[in-house]
Amino acid sequence: MRVLVIEDDDAIAEPLERGLRHEGFDVTRAALGGDALNLIDSGSTFDVVLLDLGLPDMDGFSVCRQLRERSETPVIVVSARGDEVDRVVGLELGADDYVVKPFGFRELVARIRAVARRSGPERSTEEEARVDLGGGLVIDTRSRRVLRSGEEVPLTRKEFDLLALLAADPGASFTRELILERVWDPHWYGPTKTLDVHVAALRRKLGDPGIVETVRGVGFRLRVHP
Secondary structure (H helix, E strand, O other), X not given: OEEEEEOOOHHHHHHHHHHHHHOOOEEEEEXXXXXXXXXXXXXXXXXXXXXXXXXXXXXXXXXXHHHHHHOOOOEEEEEOOOOHHHHHHHHHOOOOEEEEOOOOHHHXXXXXXXXXXXXXXXXXXXXXXXXXXXXXXEEEOOOOEEEEOOEEOOOOHHHHHHHHHHHOOOOOOEEHHHHHHHHHOOOOOOOOHHHHHHHHHHHHHOOOOOOEEXXXXXXXXXXXXX
């Protein structure tokens, strides 16, 4: 598994690199945000990016946003900034996970593998299906495409995973906790506001504010088209 570590502090980056290599990861390090973006632009590919927010040349949130614009590679923010606002901003900008320093190395490795597993290409036979929800809306989980009246709807990875989960049982209510566990992380301890942000984005992109219904006090469900 190829991991890009974006970290300027040698005292953190060097032991982290050694530890990850010991676990069998192929590690590339960039000390600057600009260097990391240049790697992506030059065609270098990675399975996971570990991103520190306190970089000397660029704001870490800006790097996160630009990484997401350039690539679908999962991003795990690893930062000393543990305030809820920072977590929410990072996740809304496209980070797949957020780890606060100091962190346990074993936990970080587990999170890397979990994020990579969720974003990997392997799908079960049950998931490899086209789901026709009526009203011209079709979800193809194998190709990870959403079509509305034949036109593809551009969704982020998290938006697609959220929609695909709800589409697995249209009309059924999914609790907020279950959605966060399945789409984000089985050990999610962060704020749930990011879920509302993604639901709002889905409604907007699909052009139907009622497609994802709020089940008060429970969570969300996908509306069954007549």
